[in-house]
Amino acid sequence: MKNGSKFAIVGGSGAGKSTILNLLEQFYRPEQGRITLGGVDIRDFEIGSYRSLFSYLPQNAPGFDGTVRDFLCYGSGTPHSDEELKELLREVDMTESVEAMGGLDFEVGPGASKLSGGQRQRLAVARMLLTGAGTVLADEATSALDFEGSRRIASLIDKYAAGKTRIIVAHDLSTVQDADMILVLNKGRVDGMGTHVELKETCPAYRRLLTAGEEETA
Ligand SMILES: Nc1ncnc2c1ncn2[C@@H]1O[C@H](COP(=O)(O)OP(=O)(O)OP(=O)(O)O)[C@@H](O)[C@H]1O
Numbered sequence: 543m544k545n546g547s548k549f550a551i552v553g554g555s556g557a558g559k560s561t562i563l564n565l566l567e568q569f570y571r572p573e574q575g576r577i578t579l580g581g582v583d584i585r586d587f588e589i590g591s592y593r594s595l596f597s598y599l600p601q602n603a604p605g606f607d608g609t610v611r612d613f614l615c616y617g618s619g620t621p622h623s624d625e626e627l628k629e630l631l632r633e634v635d636m637t638e639s640v641e642a643m644g645g646l647d648f649e650v651g652p653g654a655s656k657l658s659g660g661q662r663q664r665l666a667v668a669r670m671l672l673t674g675a676g677t678v679l680a681d682e683a684t685s686a687l688d689f690e691g692s693r694r695i696a697s698l699i700d701k702y703a704a705g706k707t708r709i710i711v712a713h714d715l716s717t718v719q720d721a722d723m724i725l726v727l728n729k730g731r732v733d734g735m736g737t738h739v740e741l742k743e744t745c746p747a748y749r750r751l752l753t754a755g756e757e758e759t760a
């Protein structure tokens with residue numbers, strides 16, 4: 543896959559989309575085969591520096607103890623001013639929610655249980671905007687948001703990631719039509735790979751996903 547390209551993974555529930563990102567992040571290892579980066583088996587990299595190559599937005603934004611400020615700044619080596627953090631909150635439409643909580647020093651724990659799923663996803667995106675590394679791995683990063691919120695945050699991620707390599711798992715196919723390459727998974731198998739235009743022509747499984755998506759948004 544080329545540097546700076548947008549690579550999308552689509553497929554039904556349980557198809558294996560998250561598994562691919564988890565393998566890339568080395569949360570577990572392949573039982574067969576190997577994954578290489580620049581010709582080197584990813585297992586041969588030092589894990590900390592390897593993971594620091596990616597900004598990972600997981601499907602279920604992680605539990606967390608600490609304040610909104612801690613959540614945002616986690617993983618960033620440098621201090622950030624309140625102004626900077628508030629600007630970020632504005633970008634992800636969290637200004638009002640965080641004010642209602644009592645501000646940046648509100649304790650979100652235990653396990654971020656005082657935040658909704660959508661609020662966690664928005665803060666996770668804000669954190670990426672603040673500290674993000676080169677390659678973006680986004681696993682349905684806006685799945686807990688409503689339609690409009692999801693489109694907005696997806697375009698924010700796109701804007702941020704322009705020029706960066708992106709591997710994006712998407713449920714809403716309208717967000718991946720401009721991808722350089724789309725991988726269609728079905729029950730753990732690859733059903734097709736190509737651009738939106740190519741897959742529409744050649745891949746019945748992709749067409750089925752498109753039709754299902756249209757019915758959802760109708
Ligand atoms: N750690 C694991 N060990 C064994 N099987 C797993 C593990 N994680 C997921 N699976 C199984 O692998 C399959 C693919 O799961 P995966 O989470 O990759 O699906 P997905 O395409 O991301 O689905 P969704 O759209 O629902 O998020 C599922 O059948 C799941 O039950």
Ligand SMILES: [Mg+2]
Pocket residue numbers: 559560561601681
């Ligand atoms: Mg998944």
